[in-house]
Amino acid sequence: MPSPLENLMILDLTHVLAGPFCSQSLSALGARVIKVERPGTGDDTRAFPPFKDGESVYFNGLNHGKQSIALDLKAPEDREIFERLLARADVLLENYRPGVMDRLGYGYEALHARFPHLIYGSVSGYGQTGPDALKPAYDMVVQARGGVMSITGEKGREPVRVGASVGDIVAGMYLAQEVLAALYDRDRTGLGQMIDVAMLDGQLSIMEHAVAMVAAGGPAPEPAGARHPSITPFETFHAEDGLFVIAAGNDTLFQRLCDALGHPHWATAPRFATNAARCENARLLKRMIELETLLRPKAHWIDLLEKAGVPTGEVQNVAQAMQDPQILARNMVIEVAGRDGRAPQKAAGNPIKMSGLPDPATRPPAPALDGDRAAILAWLDEGPDAGPAT
């Protein structure tokens, strides 16, 4: 069974997170990814902690199964190799500051004229257009500027950063989506196109509730803590041994919750009978619920509420999540093989589950810097119809 992107080659100039996250997805879909790195140091994340056996676990988690070649795009002999790779590539990915690729002679217009089938995917902080296109941005800058931080944190206190790097990750996911749309389009037109992903754009797109509040003329939402901004009860509660979540999203679920807690009449009390009333009296309701939940461990409550059909779950740390039976059953913790006798490491699995896509529990290693140079050059010498090397 060939994977969807079998026989495609992605030439990947990106580094750090958004771009490599995208090419990791495309690799999981079967594409061959050739990572072009800066000679000497390579992708910055090769130096990112944590380390194990002298290698960055961070880097390996984002780059397994890719090949690496180190090229100086200002040196004539390396440019020649790069251009031979371009002639064989289906997709070019880059995340330089806008203008850098043009100055190297590899801007979209120039490449589209020479390689009309090539799909050109750019990801940057602010995009290729607009007054701030040339300014630098990192994940945290777009989380802050885009508004996601402003709705994350404890009520009445300062906003916090989303612990996951959603500035980069969301952008990387849009880049993958657009590459796939462009590949589909190319089957019809024969032509590649230019993709322009901005990390800041992505942030605005993920705040459906907050954007709607402002669009309706209301004030900008503020951090709401460990709860949903407009549904009650939909938040964390203390059990005897820690936090868990109850998400009773409508009146029926609230009635079931009250029944399970042994207080069926709470559900019809005027203070709590509707979601609007519950939102108004959310702090009171939380204290009343915790008078019960504090008496027993969370496993008791989760079991009881699951049987009652009320959505609930633990608040797990990442070590716990990585041992969660459901997550393990879904092959969401995989093993990345180690190179040169190193031990394998664990990494997040591939969430792309398709009946036509293999989902192995062990994945090939991440490449050493420039580690595939000889194999890539040999593949180029075999000529344009040699197909992907293995």
Added chain:
Amino acid sequence: MPSPLENLMILDLTHVLAGPFCSQSLSALGARVIKVERPGTGDDTRAFPPFKDGESVYFNGLNHGKQSIALDLKAPEDREIFERLLARADVLLENYRPGVMDRLGYGYEALHARFPHLIYGSVSGYGQTGPDALKPAYDMVVQARGGVMSITGEKGREPVRVGASVGDIVAGMYLAQEVLAALYDRDRTGLGQMIDVAMLDGQLSIMEHAVAMVAAGGPAPEPAGARHPSITPFETFHAEDGLFVIAAGNDTLFQRLCDALGHPHWATAPRFATNAARCENARLLKRMIELETLLRPKAHWIDLLEKAGVPTGEVQNVAQAMQDPQILARNMVIEVAGRDGRAPQKAAGNPIKMSGLPDPATRPPAPALDGDRAAILAWLDEGPDAGPAT
């Protein structure tokens, strides 16, 4: 210029957020989306606040440009319509609890046998497999169980929910990505396939740093507040008039920051000379930087630091973000037309920017419940080669 998904039809049984977010992206890429809703009430989000002119601004922001037909999938006459639609559909999207579609006679195996070209996209809380497949889950449950909450919040305090619904949104983005991969694959095989997106899977996939920390044998990371967990300074700072972000990700940027603040010697002081030392002394460094930044407004510092090449930016609320010149220049705040004389409303724009994709500033309205029934039935009567109705 035809959009990439022109002439494709998405039959969309999903409701609330993850599925409709996916089909909104596919609609932006040019596909025709027929939203099949429950008679009487339709998509739950039609009743979600905020409202304007009697309509949910939330619903309209996620469903503009789609068509709606109300069908009871247990009623024979509606099942017949549904099956005629299936015969014309390229993609079916559904987010019922696993098993529901099977009981309706519309599980993957049954439909794949009758409509082998149909791509079948499912999204659910825990996926179609594993011990918890049948349990209900909402955004907040998977944020909690998947670990994202555990790394979000103030240091030393309880975790908070990510203000954006990343449990749903990330799942919706994976669903869109997989639909596109399956469409590309279908061009080669002629066959559709089954897509199985789990919200919980998606959460594990977005925590590159935290997963690497645990994979390296370290303790599970905890909330780090308004800062990056392992880079300093990379956090919010108080200016005279509010918060802004400084993201000085390496020694060079830190030197530039110290120069700009008028304290070039800070960069070489042993306490701050390396990122490791800065992380160790992060609170001291923050206080020292704020002794300067508190004296002037954030606009002053952002301008100064931008000129020095240090990544920086405001912490904006969502209303401010929706008026940000860069965001407006990128057409990231669009106008959704109102139906039947209603005023238009603002919504998040389409972050998918491709040279082959139009990016209009005004989009067609969201549908009334069952509002396109007559047009859809007429289109079916025109026969299988009639092409998409307009």
